[in-house]
Amino acid sequence: MTDGPHPAEAALPPPSPRSARRRLAFVMLAGVLAIIGVAAAGYHIATRPVTLRIAVGPANSDDLKVVQALTQALNNQPHGPIRLRPTQTDSAQASAKLLGDGKADLAIIRGDLDVPKNAQAVATLRKNVAVLWVPPASKAKAKGKKAAPAITKITQLGGHRVGVVGRTEANVNLLKVILQQYGLDPAKVEIVQFPVTEAVEAIRNQKADVYLAAGPLNSKITSDAIAASMRDGGTPTFLAIDSAEAIAQNHPAYESSEIPAGTFGGAPAKPEEEVKTISFSHHIVARKGVSDSTIAIFTRQLFAIRQTLKNEFPLAAKIETPDTDKDANIPAHPGAAAFVDGEEKTFFERYSDFIWWGLMGLSAMGSAGAWFAGYLKKDERIASNSQRDRLLDLLTAARNCDSGEELDQMQTEADGILRHMLECFEHGAVEEGALTTFNIALEQFHNAVADRKALLMSMPQNLQRASAQFRAAGA
Structure with missing residues (x-):
């Protein structure tokens, strides 16, 4: 009766870490694109022209002429941050009312009229x-009339x-x-x-x-x-x-x-x-x-x-x-x-709070990304632990194996486990200490296979068949 699993019952091929790497790469790419998108949107909002509605009147007044000249000058600037949109009114008083009602951002008013409570001088x-x-x-005075x-x-x-x-x-x-x-x-x-x-x-x-x-x-x-x-x-x-x-x-x-x-x-x-x-x-x-x-x-x-x-x-x-x-x-x-x-x-002084919170957000996203990367590697760590246990099972089976062919199959499987462990180590799923422990088990397995093959070669063929039949009957 064997002490470990039969080589024919070997575990399925270990999962490749490539799928986890692809998931991690996709998540990191999505995160980078999201950060770039947020930064671009923030910059666009911060630098796009602002249109201010300005109330002015009456028609043909000096005030209206000045505002029209300013509007043309501002709106003709290719990359100017401010645009004006005049709203003509009947009087300065009407302009003040529009501002007071929140229907204008700017207004031309007379200082001796009622000033809206929400008006501030520019x-x-x-x-x-x-x-x-x-x-x-x-x-030319009429005769006899006294001048006033x-x-x-x-x-x-x-x-x-x-x-x-x-x-x-x-x-x-x-x-x-x-x-x-x-x-x-x-x-x-x-x-x-x-x-x-x-x-x-x-x-x-x-x-x-x-x-x-x-x-x-x-x-x-x-x-x-x-x-x-x-x-x-x-x-x-x-x-x-x-x-x-x-x-x-x-x-x-x-x-x-x-x-x-x-x-x-x-x-x-x-x-x-x-x-x-x-x-x-x-x-x-x-x-x-x-x-x-x-x-x-x-x-x-x-x-x-x-x-x-x-x-x-x-x-x-x-x-x-x-x-x-x-x-x-x-x-x-x-x-x-x-x-x-x-x-x-300055620009940085105006948006320092947003920049600071943005950096905090990036830091938080980095921490979340690191956690997620570790979470994605969790499957690789579980798989590597499973492969290490499988190697130990093969070590036990090799010491009791009576067939050279089965020993060769175990050796092939052990080579596949080694390849998987090295890939996991390369991607950080296996630490150096764990890899050292695995190398010790792998060395013991190779020694066990070599010893068992030497023993089988020294035994007569009839004795090997009898031993195999004995073990099969006991199983």
């Missing part, structure tokens, strides 16, 4: 000054008609602020508004006694309106707002300002001397929810483009940085403030 587009003037008296007293002060406006250039209600509110500062009841002043397109004709036809216009110092609308009021060689009288500081104190949206002599033409100069007045600003504001990095990039591009556009489009030269003080009338957007203060973040 830049000062331009400053407007209030101009109050009285046309020169006509020399000349208006030289704002306090004399009671009972007179004041023509306001422009249909916006904001200019009427500006006039009322001035009147109230001087103790005049706006109800006792007849206010007449003229559309910009009709202002020159209305002034020529003497539709009012005094006129108010609000715009930049170099405003063509204001200059044309003043020129239309001149007649019989006389020059207009400009009314100084001597209480400009008090108005600015009571209404933070306004500032004390001056109209330099000769601003509206010379010979004779209009005005002949510097005139004190108040001013207010038109602002580019951003919605509070727009990211700091996006607004910082837009602000940087805005001032870079301003330098290139100011020669062809002089209004662009009026753009100024926002007031970054904490007590500013309109708080500066953090992105714009970062640009102004030189604290704009």
